[in-house]
Amino acid sequence: MRADAKKNYENILEVASVVVAKHGADASLRDIARRAGVGLGTLYRHFPTREALLEALLRAGFDELTAKARELETASSPDDALVSWLRDVIACAGNYQGVVAAMMAAMEDTKSALHASCVTMRTAGTRLLTRAQAEGLARTDMDGDDLFSLAAALAWLGDQPSSAPRAEHLFSIIASAILTNRASSDFRAQPPL
Known part of the structure; x- marks a missing residue:
């Protein structure tokens, strides 16, 4: 995995951990992507x-x-x-x-x-x-x-x-x-x- 892709992956997971803990398993994926500073497409590339x-x-x-x-x-x-x-x-x-x-x-x-x-x-x-x-x-x-x-x-x-x-x-x-x-x-x- 390229360095920038790895950074995005780890950042998405870090943000998702906080959002899912607060809002539950049905938390908005769009919100997770926005808070992680990536597009929804980037989130879906890592997590389909x-x-x-x-x-x-x-x-x-x-x-x-x-x-x-x-x-x-x-x-x-x-x-x-x-x-x-x-x-x-x-x-x-x-x-x-x-x-x-x-x-x-x-x-x-x-x-x-x-x-x-x-x-x-x-x-x-x-x-x-x-x-x-x-x-x-x-x-x-x-x-x-x-x-x-x-x-x-x-x-x-x-x-x-x-x-x-x-x-x-x-x-x-x-x-x-x-x-x-x-x-x-x-x-x-x-x-x-």
Whole structure:
């Protein structure tokens, strides 16, 4: 990529990060281009679809979550690893309003720009869940799809003004429902989501 094209790409992503965090996943692409000081054609050359732009914004976070899951597989107790990773997934999804719907749709759409990133992240979480299940620490009647759906639901609730103040409480309830040996009060000492 030429130096000026790379600069435009990085600038668009930087601006898009701010705009999407403020206005949500349906933020105006025209506004993003204008704020980045490029034409709409330049934005579309780098990101042919809204999903491609969202994927680029989320990829780094998803890659970090995948790497963290790998570290947690051996560095923590299985139940603590699962809860820590779940909390981070919710925080990552919560950085951008409205991105949860795009993530959930991408799981089913193999042609989506977000599909591969979402599948890789879900697979990493599934390994943590399976490890906790093998140790008898997590419910055995759920799978990685269930875990991903619960994380998405909690992230979505965090986006809702009426539910945001209860996000930590709701996380505690869900975490204690996933784990077989922990009460919801065990999770309240954690910092807010």
